Amino acid sequence: MTNATATISYRPRQRAEGVVIGAHRGRGTGGPGVFLDHVSYLHQPDPRRIDLRLTLRDPFETIYVRRYEQRLAIALYAIVDLSRSMRFEGTARKMALVGELCVCLARSAHELGDAFGLIGCDARVCDDFLFPARRDRGLESEVARRFASFVPERANADGLADAAAYLGGKRKLVFLISDFRMPLAKVEAVLQSLARHDVVPIVVSDSAEETALPSLGLIDVRDLETGRHRVVFMRPALRRRWLAQAAEWRRSLAQLFQSYGRPPFELSDRLDAYELSRHLLET
Amino acid sequence: MNYMVVEPRFLWLLLLAPLPFLAPTLRRASFPTLDAVPKDLPSSLLSFAIKAAAAVAIIAAVIALARPYRLAQSVKLLATGAHVVIVIDRSLSMDFTLNDDETASNAESKIKMAVRLLKDFVARTEHDEFGVVAFSTAPVFVLPITGHHAAVQAALTAMLQPGIPGTNVGLGLELALRMIARDPHATSPAILFVSDGEYGGAGFFSVDMQESLRTAFRKENTHLYWLFLRPHKGNEDILAAPPPGQEDTPNTKPERHIDLFFKSLGITYRIFWADSPRAIQDAVAEINHLETRPVTYFEQIPRKDVTKLAYAIAAFACLLLVAAKLLETGFARAPQVERWTASS
Incomplete structure (x- = not known):
């Protein structure tokens, strides 16, 4: 299965709310679905679902009605960091990778009848990168087109903290997609603003910036966000220090995400839909 | 720079x-x-x-x-050596051989021998600077004090011209002392006085000359070496006091009185009585050995x-x-x- 047709399996943490019939366990009852419990006919006067066996067995002659779990549709949102640091190109192009993931999410949502929305943020929420949650099929190609023509221009991702306002009141499954190259306090502010939602942090990384560093040489490193640059004399000792620092940062980031619900998923080099599905179903 | x-x-x-x-x-x-x-x-x-x-x-x-x-540029350097003014007697007697034989053509005359040995002396020293003064009846300014040894060699060669009768030691020394006084770099001056005596009673100094020489020698603190080219005749000591009864005046014994005058100056003074080529050579070597005072000299760098x-x-x-x-x-x-x- 290639990524052009791959879908991602996901499952919201809580039971879904809402009115649209869908694929996820809902909070309400009714309709066909998985058996939930019995209630008295007085509580739910629905003669179609009277459980004759239980009613006849009951010595107090109460009439029982079977209740079924309602399957409901949910809304998925991807909140995407569009700051300049996402322009990094190493083993893969980060923006292409994120586009691929969003298209895949749109496709998966459509197949399950869920709505998918996309909020792009750089220094603020980008109006031209805003797709409110929809169920129609055209969304997938629209998102693909938008990503294909987009080049990140702004220096920071402060807009991530404002994205919550665009999500609406009901609890949603939110994919927070970023490289999280920002102070931990800012990450925490974003997580706090999204606290009522089911947030799946997805850390976009690249082995070229993480593990596949050169062990000897001179690199004039240019900061994609600020444009500042610094010459680094790479050597085994410095590489070790660099890797240790990166691991430390990664650990504290993971710890932060964990305290807000879910561990992060590492989207590194390429999108593996199966791995992401497993991560979503496990956590 | x-x-x-x-x-x-x-x-x-x-x-x-x-x-x-x-x-x-x-x-x-x-x-x-x-x-x-x-x-x-x-x-x-x-x-x-x-x-x-x-x-x-x-x-x-x-x-x-x-x-x-x-x-x-010229770089000021310090070395050991001296600023030597060679004062050469060009009187006629210097063209004779050591044995006062005018005609012996196969023997070397006093001036030839002196020039040869002096040239050798100049060639052996590296940082010494030389001036040359000749004198007979009047002093001749030949070469100011210089470190260009080629010029010194040429000046010494020029001394081989035939001599002139007459000997005026005082004027020659005076010119040499002026030469030293005019050269600001001559910090350790010496005068090498090459003469054979034979002043015939005419050459000694007047009282004025004596005074001015005395002042000048003390002022410049000049060392004085007299290369006395005179053979020993028997056991006569020309510089010693004459036997009693004989007259002891500058007129009768001019060499002895010049020597006494030099001794009375209170400067470093030595007389080398050279009566053979070998003795002259020894004297020159001795002078070379004695003159090892520090001198500053200038080296030209192109x-x-x-x-x-x-x-x-x-x-x-x-x-x-x-x-x-x-x-x-x-x-x-x-x-x-x-x-x-x-x-x-």
Whole structure:
């Protein structure tokens, strides 16, 4: 299965709310679905679902009605960091990778009848990168087109903290997609603003910036966000220090995400839909 | 530091020197954030060194284009030696041999022998400076005090001209003392007085002359060596007091009274009584040995082209830059990413 047709399996943490019939366990009852419990006919006067066996067995002659779990549709949102640091190109192009993931999410949502929305943020929420949650099929190609023509221009991702306002009141499954190259306090502010939602942090990384560093040489490193640059004399000792620092940062980031619900998923080099599905179903 | 350039019109290119500090010297590699890059002192130093090397390369190359040279200069150096004024008696008697034989053609005359040995003396010393004065009836200014030994050799050769009758020791010495007084660098002067006596009672000093010589000798603190070219005749000591009864005046014994006068000056004075070529040679060697006072002398260093040095510095700096370029690297990039970047 290639990524052009791959879908991602996901499952919201809580039971879904809402009115649209869908694929996820809902909070309400009714309709066909998985058996939930019995209630008295007085509580739910629905003669179609009277459980004759239980009613006849009951010595107090109460009439029982079977209740079924309602399957409901949910809304998925991807909140995407569009700051300049996402322009990094190493083993893969980060923006292409994120586009691929969003298209895949749109496709998966459509197949399950869920709505998918996309909020792009750089220094603020980008109006031209805003797709409110929809169920129609055209969304997938629209998102693909938008990503294909987009080049990140702004220096920071402060807009991530404002994205919550665009999500609406009901609890949603939110994919927070970023490289999280920002102070931990800012990450925490974003997580706090999204606290009522089911947030799946997805850390976009690249082995070229993480593990596949050169062990000897001179690199004039240019900061994609600020444009500042610094010459680094790479050597085994410095590489070790660099890797240790990166691991430390990664650990504290993971710890932060964990305290807000879910561990992060590492989207590194390429999108593996199966791995992401497993991560979503496990956590 | 006296440096000049031949072609100053290239020097305005020096304005390019700060360029390495303004423009990138290495290919830049994009990275999401510098916060993830560890701070590292060697890296900062190396970064500065690369920029500095680039600036040095530009500066040195521009200066090399302008063809710099060092001006000719004289360097003051210190050595042991002396400033010797050779005062040569050119009276007629010096053209005779040591044995006062005028006609023996196969024997060397006193002046020839003296000149030969003095030339040898001059050739052996390295930092001594010499002046030459000749005298007979009147003193002749031959050569001022100089370190150019070739000139000294030539002046000594000129002494071989036939002599003139008459001997005026006082004027010759006076000229030598003036020569010393006029030369500000003559810090350790000595007078080498080459004479055979034979003044015939005419040559001794007047009282005025004695006074002025006495003052001048003390003022200049000059060492005095008398190379006395006179054979011993029997056991007669020409410098000793005559037997009682004989007259002891400057007129009858001029050599003895000149010697007494020199002794009374209170300066370093020695007389070398040379009655054979060998004795003269010993005397000259002795003088050479005695005159080892510190002297300052000036060495002339000619103008020197330093373009090659500038090019060498520029080449070395470029070599450093090439090394930096060879070390230059970046972050790993997959081939398909390169393709995307190239096409977009």
